[in-house]
Amino acid sequence: MWGQARILIPRPGQVFQTPSTRCITFGSPASRRWTSSTQAGPEGKPLTTLPSLEDPAARIFSGIQPTGSLHLGNYLGSIRNWLNLQQAATAAQLDSVQAQRKLIFSIVDFHALTQPQDPTQLRSDIRQMAATILASGLDPERCILFRQSHVAEHTQLAWPLQCLTPMGWLNRMTQWKSKLQTKRGLTDRQLQNFDIAQSGLCQGLFAYPVLQAADILLYRANLVPVGEDQLQHIELARDIAALANKTVQQMFFPLPRAVLTPTKRLMSLRDPARKMSKSDPQPLSRISLTDTPEEIHAKIRRAVTDSISQPTFDPELRPGVSNLLEIYSGMTDLSVAEITQLHAQSNTQQFKEALAEVVVAKINPIRTELVRLQTDPEYLDSVLAQGADRAREIASVNYRQFGELMGL
Helix, strand or coil: CCCCCCEECCCCCCCHHHHHHHEEEEECCCCCCCCEEEEEECCCCCCCCCCCCCCCCCCEEEEECCCCCCEHHHHHHHHHHHHHHHHHCCCCCCCCCHHHHHHHEEHHHHHHHHCCCCHHHHHHHHHHHHHHHHCCCCCCCCEEEEEEEHHHHHHHHHHHHHHHCHHHHHHHCCCCCCHHHHHCCCCHHHCCCCHHHHCCCHHCCCCCHHHHHHHHHHHCEEEEEHHHHHHHHHHHHHHHHHHHHHHCCECCCCCCEEEECCCCCCCCCCCCCCCCCCCCHHHHHCCCCCHHHHHHHHHHCCCCCCCCCCCCEEECEEEEEEEEHHHHHHHHHHCCHHHHHHHCCHHHHHHHHHHHHHHHHHHHHHHHHHHHHHCCHHHHHHHHHHHHHHHHHHHHHHHHHHHHHHHC
């Protein structure tokens, strides 16, 4: 499918152009300092709209960690985007085989191991995630859905990429720092001292962005839907791809581009200054996909707002109401301006009831199907196994070709 790539011998500063990756500049072998490829020109900037899937070069990879029961923020931030991509494939009139080779979605259980896991609970969370994704409407016949750990080429590719990636690049990543800071209770000053930080730092957490890059590059994907908090990792994946291409003297990997998800992150219903999170000790702070209609109504009714009656959007002065407007927008695809106009005559209580009805209409069918799927673990396992077989068909070819270029 990818065709035979032409071998290119780079010279310092030379610019190459290929059909799948329009340009990349290789510097001298010594220039391995952090210089994000996304800064090189408009081709590296994140996209805010998805390019047409009719483009023969378009291939999407996206992963989600198995975190058990999902909340509304997880749904809008990841799964809803996968459903939109599936609809885009249908709009492009792609048949099932074409759609499967363009839409590759993974439950990234290797990434979950960067935090302590109970084996029984992790296996349960993986099935729960698969059930939630399928209950939300993803069709496994029109995409590839699989467990990351069931395709060995993910970790096989990660190792040569780790051997190429400078430590300085990883040290500049912010995600591992924020996770480590939360885990160990470090101050900002302590975190800046690498000797102090590394005393509790596991190699898996430090280097997981390289595995994330391997996840993407293994399928030679060029489009990655992510939120703003993951942009730095996509920039790193681009730089690793460029460095790998330079090493094998061939434009083997396309430089992946981030596709920013349109929905902003949702905040806690009880404290709109904090992100909606499963780990929040207050159940009323989040809407879970397993919540009953009665629970959804109760949670939205008790959501923090303010004394002003009419719903208006002002994240700084009215964070609670603004968060509810964001939820409404995410559930309906209406803009915030359209929603405020629609409810211009509503008071806060009336708006909350309208929002609860919107959320229930979207979530309750998912919950019903999720309950049904949870009674059939064999079906869930078969879907993931079939997805892994399809993913491996692509991954094994790409890894073998790259390995040969590396001398493996």
